[in-house]
Amino acid sequence: MNYCSECGAPVLSRIPPGDTRPRHVCVNCGAVHYQNPKLVVGAIAAWEEKILLCRRAIEPRRDKWTLPAGFMENRETTAEAAIRETQEEACAKIALGEMFTLIDLPHIDQVHIFYLARLLDADFHPGDESLETALFAEADVPWSQIAFRTTTLTLRRYFDDRRHGQWRFHNIVSAAP
Amino acid sequence: MNYCSECGAPVLSRIPPGDTRPRHVCVNCGAVHYQNPKLVVGAIAAWEEKILLCRRAIEPRRDKWTLPAGFMENRETTAEAAIRETQEEACAKIALGEMFTLIDLPHIDQVHIFYLARLLDADFHPGDESLETALFAEADVPWSQIAFRTTTLTLRRYFDDRRHGQWRFHNIVSAAP
Numbered sequence: 001m002n003y004c005s006e007c008g009a010p011v012l013s014r015i016p017p018g019d020t021r022p023r024h025v026c027v028n029c030g031a032v033h034y035q036n037p038k039l040v041v042g043a044i045a046a047w048e049e050k051i052l053l054c055r056r057a058i059e060p061r062r063d064k065w066t067l068p069a070g071f072m073e074n075r076e077t078t079a080e081a082a083i084r085e086t087q088e089e090a091c092a093k094i095a096l097g098e099m100f101t102l103i104d105l106p107h108i109d110q111v112h113i114f115y116l117a118r119l120l121d122a123d124f125h126p127g128d129e130s131l132e133t134a135l136f137a138e139a140d141v142p143w144s145q146i147a148f149r150t151t152t153l154t155l156r157r158y159f160d161d162r163r164h165g166q167w168r169f170h171n172i173v174s175a176a177p
Numbered sequence: 178m179n180y181c182s183e184c185g186a187p188v189l190s191r192i193p194p195g196d197t198r199p200r201h202v203c204v205n206c207g208a209v210h211y212q213n214p215k216l217v218v219g220a221i222a223a224w225e226e227k228i229l230l231c232r233r234a235i236e237p238r239r240d241k242w243t244l245p246a247g248f249m250e251n252r253e254t255t256a257e258a259a260i261r262e263t264q265e266e267a268c269a270k271i272a273l274g275e276m277f278t279l280i281d282l283p284h285i286d287q288v289h290i291f292y293l294a295r296l297l298d299a300d301f302h303p304g305d306e307s308l309e310t311a312l313f314a315e316a317d318v319p320w321s322q323i324a325f326r327t328t329t330l331t332l333r334r335y336f337d338d339r340r341h342g343q344w345r346f347h348n349i350v351s352a353a354p
Contacts, residue, residue, distance in 0.1 A: 001183075003180055003181065003183070003184065004180065004182075005179065005181075005201075006178075006179060006180070008179065008187075011182075018305060021250065024182075034248065035251055036215050036249060036250065037216055037250075037251060039214055039216065039288060071213055073214075074212055075283050075286065077350050078288060078348075079348075079350070102255070102279070104254035104255055106252050106253055107252075111216060111249075128195060169346040171255075171256075171275070173254050173256070
């Protein structure tokens with residue numbers, strides 16, 4: 001950040017009065033511009049014994065597989081974000097279940113959330129951000145071709161919990177690789 | 178947002194190619210400035226049968242009582258944010274338990290998270306943002322003097338779960354009042 005988004009004057013890195021951290025502070029109007037972690041929300045959409053993955057059409061990690069997920073928008077809930085992202089990336093309609101994982105990624109200032117879900121029908125196909133969408137049984141998951149660590153962490157716990165016959169909520173920290 | 182934080186030129190509200198929503202787009206460098214929900218994280222810090230509340234020294238809701246909580250910072254986890262905010266607002270040291278509530282507030286573009294916690298000792302006192310810090314038994318909670326609805330929602334479920342002898346994770350939507 002170089003300029004104040006309110007008045008267009010330069011910003012400097014300063015610790016505001018009463019604060020303990022450097023912030024971007026406008027030299028003209030004094031506005032303090034905070035930067036905070038972003039939420040990424042997605043779904044584990046199940047159809048019978050299989051789960052829905054998308055092969056990415058965009059960077060980062062183009063060609064790799066991921067659970068449908070993306071940045072949460074203003075004016076929506078985490079549940080609405082999970083449903084919207086699944087619709088956008090896989091053109092799939094889902095019924096949402098419980099929140100399943102919440103994963104802290106402090107090295108990239110993100111928090112990822114995945115909901116349990118089930119597909120309402122098997123009518124899905126790639127959205128603009130996907131090259132391919134497909135259902136995978138546990139034995140067929142392309143583990144070495146997964147785009148993001150939070151997809152792997154979530155799928156491992158998904159199959160573990162399913163084996164144990166009990167869904168738990170998992171709060172996980174994913175440190176820098 | 179009026180100006181590009183990268184180059185200082187004006188921004189206009191436009192739907193970028195491949196997007197579906199209006200964003201702040203720079204007329205000069207083309208940077209797209211996304212705005213996303215913010216995370217607020219806090220703790221329900223217990224000492225024997227009582228829980229710790231802070232009376233706010235700052236607006237909004239000065240003089241009202243709240244669970245210690247605040248905006249999550251970059252480079253920290255949700256758990257670290259809960260511990261830090263409890264330290265800052267009540268000068269209290271806590272051991273953190275499970276994540277207890279996650280509350281969507283789509284009308285103000287926030288998600289609030291509260292962790293179960295216990296005070297490591299009864300040595301606490303108001304930080305800069307608090308007028309008073311005190312322990313309350315359930316019967317003594319000043320319900321009509323609580324600053325934020327997410328504190329009330331969290332405390333109700335806390336006392337309910339304690340009565341039932343089982344802590345559950347609660348994912349709640351708090352619509353506009």
